[in-house]
Amino acid sequence: xxxxxxxxxxxxxxxxxxxxxxxxxxxxxxxxxxxxxxxxxxxxxxxxxxxxxxxxxxxxxxxxxxxxxxxxxxxxxxxxxxxxxxxxxxxxxxxxxxxxxxxxxxxxxxxxxxxxxxxxxxxxxxxxxxxxxxxxxxxxxxxxxxxxxxxxxxxxxxxxxxxxxxxxxxxxxxxxxxxxxxxxxxxxxxxxxxxxxxxxxxxxxxxxxxxxxxxxxxxxxxxxxxxxxxxxxxxxxxxxxxxxxxxxxxxxxxxxxxxxxxxxx
Amino acid sequence: xxxxxxxxxxxxxxxxxxxxxxxxxxxxxxxxxxxxxxxxxxxxxxxxxxxxxxxxxxxxxxxxxxxxxxxxxxxxxxxxxxxxxxxxxxxxxxxxxxxxxxxxxxxxxxxxxxxxxxxxxxxxxxxxxxxxxxxxxxxxxxxxxxxxxxxxxxxxxxxxxxxxxxxxxxxxxxxxxxxxxxxxxxxxxxxxxxxxxxxxxxxxxxxxxxxxxxxxxxxxxxxxxxxxxxxxxxxxxxxxxxxxxxxxxxxxxxx
Amino acid sequence: xxxxxxxxxxxxxxxxxxxxxxxxxxxxxxxxxxxxxxxxxxxxxxxxxxxxxxxxxxxxxxxxxxxxxxxxxxxxxxxxxxxxxxxxxxxxxxxxxxxxxxxxxxxxxxxxxxxxxxxxxxxxxxxxxxxxxxxxxxxxxxxxxxxxxxxxxxxxxxxxxxxxxxxxxxxxxxxxxxxxxxxxxxxxxxxxxxxxxxxxxxxxxxxxxxxxxxxxxxxxxxxxxxxxxxxxxxxxxxxxxxxxxxxxxxxxxxxxxxxxxxxxxxxxxxxx
Numbered sequence: 120x121x122x123x124x125x126x127x128x129x130x131x132x133x134x135x136x137x138x139x140x141x142x143x144x145x146x147x148x149x150x151x152x153x154x155x156x157x158x159x160x161x162x163x164x165x166x167x168x169x170x171x172x173x174x175x176x177x178x179x180x181x182x183x184x185x186x187x188x189x190x191x192x193x194x195x196x197x198x199x200x201x202x203x204x205x206x207x208x209x210x211x212x213x214x215x216x217x218x219x220x221x222x223x224x225x226x227x228x229x230x231x232x233x234x235x236x237x238x239x240x241x242x243x244x245x246x247x248x249x250x251x252x253x254x255x256x257x258x259x260x261x262x263x264x265x266x267x268x269x270x271x272x273x274x275x276x277x278x279x280x281x282x283x284x285x286x287x288x289x290x291x292x293x294x295x296x297x298x299x300x301x302x303x304x305x306x307x308x309x310x311x312x313x314x315x316x317x318x319x320x321x322x323x324x325x326x327x328x329x330x331x332x333x334x335x336x337x338x339x340x341x342x343x344x345x346x347x348x349x350x351x352x353x354x355x356x357x358x359x360x361x362x363x364x365x366x367x368x369x370x371x372x373x374x375x376x377x378x379x380x381x382x383x384x
Numbered sequence: 385x386x387x388x389x390x391x392x393x394x395x396x397x398x399x400x401x402x403x404x405x406x407x408x409x410x411x412x413x414x415x416x417x418x419x420x421x422x423x424x425x426x427x428x429x430x431x432x433x434x435x436x437x438x439x440x441x442x443x444x445x446x447x448x449x450x451x452x453x454x455x456x457x458x459x460x461x462x463x464x465x466x467x468x469x470x471x472x473x474x475x476x477x478x479x480x481x482x483x484x485x486x487x488x489x490x491x492x493x494x495x496x497x498x499x500x501x502x503x504x505x506x507x508x509x510x511x512x513x514x515x516x517x518x519x520x521x522x523x524x525x526x527x528x529x530x531x532x533x534x535x536x537x538x539x540x541x542x543x544x545x546x547x548x549x550x551x552x553x554x555x556x557x558x559x560x561x562x563x564x565x566x567x568x569x570x571x572x573x574x575x576x577x578x579x580x581x582x583x584x585x586x587x588x589x590x591x592x593x594x595x596x597x598x599x600x601x602x603x604x605x606x607x608x609x610x611x612x613x614x615x616x617x618x619x620x621x622x623x624x625x626x627x628x629x630x631x632x633x634x635x636x637x638x639x
Numbered sequence: 640x641x642x643x644x645x646x647x648x649x650x651x652x653x654x655x656x657x658x659x660x661x662x663x664x665x666x667x668x669x670x671x672x673x674x675x676x677x678x679x680x681x682x683x684x685x686x687x688x689x690x691x692x693x694x695x696x697x698x699x700x701x702x703x704x705x706x707x708x709x710x711x712x713x714x715x716x717x718x719x720x721x722x723x724x725x726x727x728x729x730x731x732x733x734x735x736x737x738x739x740x741x742x743x744x745x746x747x748x749x750x751x752x753x754x755x756x757x758x759x760x761x762x763x764x765x766x767x768x769x770x771x772x773x774x775x776x777x778x779x780x781x782x783x784x785x786x787x788x789x790x791x792x793x794x795x796x797x798x799x800x801x802x803x804x805x806x807x808x809x810x811x812x813x814x815x816x817x818x819x820x821x822x823x824x825x826x827x828x829x830x831x832x833x834x835x836x837x838x839x840x841x842x843x844x845x846x847x848x849x850x851x852x853x854x855x856x857x858x859x860x861x862x863x864x865x866x867x868x869x870x871x872x873x874x875x876x877x878x879x880x881x882x883x884x885x886x887x888x889x890x891x892x893x894x895x896x897x898x899x900x901x902x903x904x905x906x907x908x909x910x911x
Binding site: 150152153156157159160161162168171197198200201202204205209241242243245246249250253255258259262263264329337343346347350355362365370373 | 672675676678679680682683684687689690693696697700701704705721722724725726728729732764765768769770771772773776777780781782783784785786787790856859860863864867873877882885889892893896897900
Binding site: 462 | 813815816818819821822823824828829832837838840
């Protein structure tokens with residue numbers, strides 16, 4: 120006879136059950152509230168989905184009034200790209216000092232730096248746009264500012280992480296040579312981090328282009344503005360044409376961006 | 385009985401993994417396949433349960449040409465063949481017992497297996513298999529908490545739970561230290577003797593092959609260059625199979 | 640002295656620190672980057688000097704018009720925030736459920752049919768390209784004004800993101816257990832259940848929380864186009880120039896988003 124003992128399945132300890140029960144209760148509570156307090160009425164529209172899709176994506180090609188506007192829409196799209204680019208460049212440059220400020224291995228005040236960056240990042244970009252539109256008026260200028268500030272937040276945090284992760288021994292060897300702080304940074308830090316910085320900045324551009332299409336809706340310039348106007352007027356042919364332009368342009372940008380980034384890192 | 389009839393395997397890039405292999409493997413034999421890396425040992429073994437598929441010939445298992453099987457028939461064939469891998473291939477985050485129970489998936493309905501509802505019979509069989517390899521006390525541990533040798537024994541238990549007719553082992557001890565390797569080989573030999581399960585093992589340690597095998601198949605460049613009982617085998621035979629003198633790496637040493 | 644023309648950087652006795660080819664490439668890149676910037680500045684009339692000049696204007700504005708926030712408005716905002724949160728929660732739940740089967744189809748090691756795989760990936764890419772606000776516009780057109788359109792829009796939007804992330808996790812799993820379980824004669828569903836799912840579960844829940852965060856942010860403005868949530872009153876108050884109320888909305892949203900992000904990242908930490 121082999122073993123006489125029965126292998127006991129280990130009893131999950133009390134802590135496990137307490138935690139599970141609490142989590143389950145919280146989840147049930149949340150879902151209960153969600154389902155009872157939201158107004159889930161389906162109002163529907165006068166159009167059937169099929170008809171709508173047709174008006175969006177098929178008809179525009181045959182509608183002269185819409186086709187005439189295509190150059191105008193492309194111009195708006197270019198404006199969107201320009202807004203994203205201007206904001207991204209400013210953000211990329213201005214984020215650099217913030218990145219250093221928030222890096223714990225370079226700056227003594229990294230807490231403040233991190234806190235500022237986190238605050239910026241917690242703010243939904245659209246809200247920045249609304250504020251800027253209210254402050255400087257509608258138009259692309261507000262958009263550039265909004266994207267710029269948002270980029271500072273995102274890029275600044277990533278810059279600080281990259282800086283924190285660099286090989287400190289390189290810095291030490293520089294210090295041993297008697298190099299000053301600035302020289303240390305220039306020759307020791309920057310060469311290590313440029314490819315990663317550039318790659319992430321280009322990735323941000325992809326996202327910024329998407330954002331700036333949306334910012335137009337609140338008046339910050341770009342294709343979002345004519346888009347929301349056309350949507351309000353229910354001119355689905357125009358909406359569809361603009362949508363298709365957006366999709367094509369964003370896909371192209373994504374493609375180019377990932378090609379460049381692959382060659383960088 | 386497993387029979388290879390003029391089996392060849394040509395890869396899409398033209399490389400030949402198996403060249404015109406003819407073998408007859410009887411039930412209950414304990415066979416060790418030897419040869420240098422790339423000689424085709426792994427390809428030979430994996431052809432049996434079609435983890436790789438030969439491109440020519442017939443591979444007859446218990447009267448059926450498995451190369452002509454469809455998906456469903458193939459699953460049945462595989463159910464009867466247990467396999468042990470060099471890297472144990474356990475699901476790391478699952479418990480040992482669950483890993484062993486996956487051996488019975490072939491005969492558990494899809495719906496039940498989704499919810500982990502294995503039959504009591506299978507659960508007892510799984511525990512029993514673990515006891516046979518001596519690690520039933522670790523049944524509820526996570527698989528990645530065990531040592532290499534223990535994980536390999538779990539995978540033997542998993543193979544046993546399939547109630548197989550054949551057990552294949554692809555370099556089962558290559559990642560283990562010598563004492564543990566001998567334990568695993570002893571377990572496999574014991575199972576072969578007690579259950580009469582046909583056992584085919586890949587090894588690259590020649591002393592181990594000579595110690596445990598009943599029959600040795602030597603491969604070189606995809607061809608069978610030796611096939612005979614272990615009594616006819618000596619170090620010289622290996623030199624012929626390998627095509628070069630024996631080196632230190634080829635010997636695992638005593639326990 | 641032998642000629643050393645090709646790769647070394649010895650040049651007239653001056654040893655260059657950087658290879659001259661690198662210098663040329665960098666110069667080209669800089670020219671392109673700056674050139675594009677100048678072009679964009681002209682196009683948007685967002686000249687750098689204006690931006691520098693503009694910042695004080697913005698700060699002034701913020702200080703004078705946005706402070707103090709209108710505290711009486713808080714209860715209205717709370718209701719709207721809860722609605723926004725619910726929208727995010729429900730849509731995340733839906734997409735978490737539906738993303739699993741779809742991500743299997745989008746994983747090259749599970750969906751071996753090359754054509755089908757490419758089609759699924761293509762559709763997912765298109766979905767991810769469409770900004771969430773536009774999805775909301777479309778859904779409002781389909782389903783009318785209200786929270787339900789917002790949930791639908793967020794569902795589709797996060798489905799694209801989640802399916803891509805999970806499919807990448809699936810493609811990165813250790814194939815060995817898969818091989819082993821397949822070798823026991825299990826069928827595909829069993830292989831997935833026992834070899835794939837245990838490997839992806841922690842990442843899955845982590846991504847689910849990440850998507851929840853994204854949805855919360857996105858849900859903030861969906862109201863602008865009628866899809867429910869806090870965007871409705873935000874738009875309303877902005878157009879009425881009630882900046883006191885607007886700042887209440889913004890501040891409370893900011894606090895809410897921060898809290899949610901914080902809780903979510905804590906939970907994610909404990910998971911992984």
